[in-house]
Amino acid sequence: MAPKSKKPDPKPQPKTTTPNWPPLRPLLPAADLTLTPLLTDQIYLIRNFLSGTLCKTYASYLASLPLTTTPGAPKKDEALRVNDRFQIDDARFAEMLWSTTALKELVTTRFEEDEYGYDHAEDDGTRSSSSALAERARQLWGGEPLGLNPNIRIYRYSAGQFFGQHYDDANNLTLPPPNSRSKATPARTTWTLLVYLTSCTGGETIFYPEPTRANRNPEPIAVAPEVGMALLHRHGDHCMIHEGAEVTGGEKWVLRSDLVVPR
Numbered sequence: 331m332a333p334k335s336k337k338p339d340p341k342p343q344p345k346t347t348t349p350n351w352p353p354l355r356p357l358l359p360a361a362d363l364t365l366t367p368l369l370t371d372q373i374y375l376i377r378n379f380l381s382g383t384l385c386k387t388y389a390s391y392l393a394s395l396p397l398t399t400t401p402g403a404p405k406k407d408e409a410l411r412v413n414d415r416f417q418i419d420d421a422r423f424a425e426m427l428w429s430t431t432a433l434k435e436l437v438t439t440r441f442e443e444d445e446y447g448y449d450h451a452e453d454d455g456t457r458s459s460s461s462a463l464a465e466r467a468r469q470l471w472g473g474e475p476l477g478l479n480p481n482i483r484i485y486r487y488s489a490g491q492f493f494g495q496h497y498d499d500a501n502n503l504t505l506p507p508p509n510s511r512s513k514a515t516p517a518r519t520t521w522t523l524l525v526y527l528t529s530c531t532g533g534e535t536i537f538y539p540e541p542t543r544a545n546r547n548p549e550p551i552a553v554a555p556e557v558g559m560a561l562l563h564r565h566g567d568h569c570m571i572h573e574g575a576e577v578t579g580g581e582k583w584v585l586r587s588d589l590v591v592p593r
């Protein structure tokens with residue numbers, strides 16, 4: 331009898347390969363976009379951050395990725411959430427999302443334009459000096475913004491799915507060197523970035539302001555997903571408790587990363 335052939339050595343587990351992300355175009359010109367405060371120092375919106383066409387391309391591309399339904403086994407202290415997720419470390423994509431879109435420009439130089447509905451720096455004939463602007467940027471973002479967290483998360487919520495109330499943690503990470511001549515940068519996350527790729531019924535991201543003496547019962551702030559809208563909210567020690575409300579119709583697709591500053 332022929333000897334049993336030896337089982338081939340188990341193949342090394344294939345690492346999840348980096349997605350072949352569709353190009354980030356068409357995009358609206360950065361000049362047409364603004365970073366609008368919803369709650370100063372806490373929540374900002376960029377409407378039309380990604381174009382409708384691009385969001386359609388992305389939602390159908392992302393549906394081809396191996397999303398997994400959570401919860402698997404919910405860990406202690408984890409928010410109750412039910413959605414389909416995909417997660418990948420992709421520094422190149424994070425850098426593209428930061429630099430080729432309007433995000434970098436809005437976050438580093440145009441973050442206060444809309445604070446009073448107009449660009450007040452020019453009113454008295456003076457422009458804020460670039461060092462004053464940089465200082466205000468550091469205050470707001472918790473440091474000089476370097477880019478986005480390479481940890482890219484994709485969520486799909488179908489009807490009945492949601493993300494229960496929670497706080498987002500700040501995380502330490504090391505940004506890879508942009509080229510062979512530079513060094514890796516120790517960094518930390520300070521703000522959450524959510525980009526809504528679809529609209530849906532329900533599915534609002536809802537923030538719950540802390541009661542104060544002046545307002546013991548503040549109204550929750552609900553953001554309804556809009557195609558292509560980006561939302562930035564402060565996280566870590568200054569995070570507001572928030573949730574992703576249950577989707578009642580359609581699908582809610584979200585791309586999640588975080589703003590990163592030096593540590």
Ligand SMILES: O=C(O)CCC(=O)C(=O)O
Binds near residue numbers: 533574
């Ligand atoms: O999907 C949402 O609306 C919220 C997501 C969220 O809170 C998170 O990713 O931490």
Ligand SMILES: [Fe+2]
Binds near residue numbers: 497522
């Ligand atoms: Fe969150």
